[in-house]
Amino acid sequence: MTLKAYRQKRTFSKTKEPKGELRDTGQRLFVVQEHHASRLHFDFRLQIGGVLKSWAVPKGPSLAPTQKRLAVQVEDHPVEYVDFEGEIAEGNYGAGQVAIWDRGSYTMVGDQDPQEAWNSGRMSFQLHGDKLRGQFNLVKMHNGENNWLLIKSNDRYAEPEWKLEMIMKSGRKTVSRQAKPRARANTPARTHP
Numbered sequence: 001m002t003l004k005a006y007r008q009k010r011t012f013s014k015t016k017e018p019k020g021e022l023r024d025t026g027q028r029l030f031v032v033q034e035h036h037a038s039r040l041h042f043d044f045r046l047q048i049g050g051v052l053k054s055w056a057v058p059k060g061p062s063l064a065p066t067q068k069r070l071a072v073q074v075e076d077h078p079v080e081y082v083d084f085e086g087e088i089a090e091g092n093y094g095a096g097q098v099a100i101w102d103r104g105s106y107t108m109v110g111d112q113d114p115q116e117a118w119n120s121g122r123m124s125f126q127l128h129g130d131k132l133r134g135q136f137n138l139v140k141m142h143n144g145e146n147n148w149l150l151i152k153s154n155d156r157y158a159e160p161e162w163k164l165e166m167i168m169k170s171g172r173k174t175v176s177r178q179a180k181p182r183a184r185a186n187t188p189a190r191t192h193p
Helices: 004-008 079-083 114-120
Strands: 029-036 040-048 051-057 069-078 086-088 096-108 122-129 133-140 147-152
Touching: 004 069, 029 051, 029 079, 029 122, 040 069, 040 079, 040 096, 040 114, 051 079, 051 147, 069 079, 114 122
Parallel strands: none
Antiparallel strands: 029 040, 029 096, 040 051, 051 069, 069 147, 086 096, 096 122, 122 133, 133 147
16 A cells, blocks of 8 residues: 555645545545546545545446446545545646545445455445445456446345436535534444554
8 A cells, every 4th residue: 555656646735635644543434525527427435554445436336236337446545535625726636626425434244354355356345424325345347457346235225216416516516515424323333444
């Protein structure tokens, strides 16, 4: 794990993105950011060890098990990125508006180690967010080293008729939302990294 590629793509005197350090907080956080860059996409990030493993999901995540979503792995991001939203100024990598679409915690299915599961190219985890709940799977495709599929499992949180709703329109927020996810009584306690 390294933030070298992340830092090489950014000029921190010109962007408000966090420079960050490798740091293992002992938590398993996730965030999904709606990103109105040159092409609209959603950034899906899982805290694994001291970084956020990150994927660009062009069509956004889905609660419909039949909708397998392409997730293109991008560079690791610092853990501080779970709180990042705002504008990345023109002329910078990823220029455009970024808003937090969903966030929360996750637990691995079957007590897998997240790093080992990522290394194997097959991850199964439970998301505990405001929008995304239940089991999801990330499966690495064989036709490209950075291409994965993000797939919702058919559980009680599945919605076969799922329709993605954006929270921004043309790079501007259109609905209000809470700054932090609500604490849930049924959210499992965070465990070792």
